[in-house]
Amino acid sequence: MRRKLAAGNWKMHGTGADLAEIATLARTHADPACEVLICPPATLIERAAREVRGSALMIGAQDCHSAPQGAHTGDISAAMIRDAGAGHVILGHSERRQDHAETSAVVHAKATAALHAGLITIICLGETLADRERGATLDVIGQQLAGSTPDAARGENTVIAYEPVWAIGSGHVAHPDQIAEVHGFLRERLAHRFGTGVAAMIRLLYGGSVKPANAAGIFAIPDVDGALVGGASLRAESFSPVISALEQAAA
Numbered sequence: 001m002r003r004k005l006a007a008g009n010w011k012m013h014g015t016g017a018d019l020a021e022i023a024t025l026a027r028t029h030a031d032p033a034c035e036v037l038i039c040p041p042a043t044l045i046e047r048a049a050r051e052v053r054g055s056a057l058m059i060g061a062q063d064c065h066s067a068p069q070g071a072h073t074g075d076i077s078a079a080m081i082r083d084a085g086a087g088h089v090i091l092g093h094s095e096r097r098q099d100h101a102e103t104s105a106v107v108h109a110k111a112t113a114a115l116h117a118g119l120i121t122i123i124c125l126g127e128t129l130a131d132r133e134r135g136a137t138l139d140v141i142g143q144q145l146a147g148s149t150p151d152a153a154r155g156e157n158t159v160i161a162y163e164p165v166w167a168i169g170s171g172h173v174a175h176p177d178q179i180a181e182v183h184g185f186l187r188e189r190l191a192h193r194f195g196t197g198v199a200a201m202i203r204l205l206y207g208g209s210v211k212p213a214n215a216a217g218i219f220a221i222p223d224v225d226g227a228l229v230g231g232a233s234l235r236a237e238s239f240s241p242v243i244s245a246l247e248q249a250a251a
Ligand SMILES: O=C(CO)COP(=O)(O)O
Pocket: 009, 093, 163, 167, 168, 169, 170, 171, 207, 208, 209, 210, 228, 229, 230, 231, 232
């Protein structure tokens, strides 16, 4: 059985003052059927990890380099993330694919490094509005999945997040039929590559304008195992109802 996962991606938001949000979430959510993860900026990982010690809340990173160490100014390795106290890393977010020209081959190399360091990877995929309008959504998603996911992917070390680029930060959540179609397709592609047993254990998250008001509807869609949440994860008062909706879906 797949455990539900509510993951918050803080992107380039948050300073020490915002650790109180993490502390509040750590105090208020401890349902064993529903994991909660916050991925703050790298500067906060170590302090956030200290904040959640003794609770079920988990801390992750938003990116890592593909090399174990070396002359890569400004980058951080998977082992450094682990050392700072994080257990997960988001990879291939569309903002990194766009801002840093990350290809699926780059994401694959990073994911391989992350798995080697013992991190759980959250590999992000998603079509642009132009892709969708030319009817290429499943082609794009299929290529990103095949190109970004290492052969070593298993339920315990890999999560896939479907985030339509046009739904991120836009307030335009994808229609349930669109989410169901892509998640069903992802499950089928994973089964084709890894076998049905492995595919049945890999969690599929939806991301893109998830909010308290739409969370329950999204979590009722087949093959949606949770969410990757941006803006609404920055405050406990908006992330907590999203987590509660997932806890209810798990019950
Ligand atoms: O990109 C996202 C999470 O990774 C989604 O962001 P929003 O929830 O702000 O749309």
